[in-house]
Amino acid sequence: MSSRNIPADKINLRLILVSGKTKEFLFSPSDSAGDIAQTVFDNWPEDWAAEAVPKAEVLRLIYQGRFLHCNVTLGALVLPLGKTTVMHLVPRDNLPEPNSQDQRQKSKSGSRRCCAATCCIL
Template identity: 35%
Template structure:
């Protein structure tokens, strides 16, 4: 089996994974899901890059701007880019469901540039 991710439907058949591989079923907020296979030593940064490069055709409406726009949530915490799948206790030989969120691109406020250091507050609420 190659080191590149393979996309397979999230069905009972996807439950069989090579003992030396990690299968991640990525679940979007919309409820869409797909499964990719990785090495246990892959970092989260590598996982996000491979997912971005192999973005499923059925998810084109939700495609992020870059791999950095992706966040992976597992057991209630966002996984650090420098951590590996095995260091996050994601087991080899099994399929694990993780949530995949897509950070919305930052929008520029009228009258403020992105380099304007004084424009830190994006929204203000006055009661």
């Protein structure tokens, strides 16, 4: 879709809104989902005016069907450098609870994800 050259040390994110509109932004592996939301909010594309949000904090990224918490970095997702990765960008105040039905189904099937970003409150 895009013919621009992507620097070898950057990740090109193609963000898709619910409306289907897309825009591409360049980020570093050290950028977090929260940084990305703030950058997109600060540089809101003119053709996205109808989907404008009141503050960056309501913007959430979805990658491979999962909401990303604001402190997850692109590097932690092991995204390829110099390439384009597609994510969805949605306005949402809260993330789903980790103990939702999706989590229960995962534990029933016995599948485990190797992710160090899991929090457990005892």
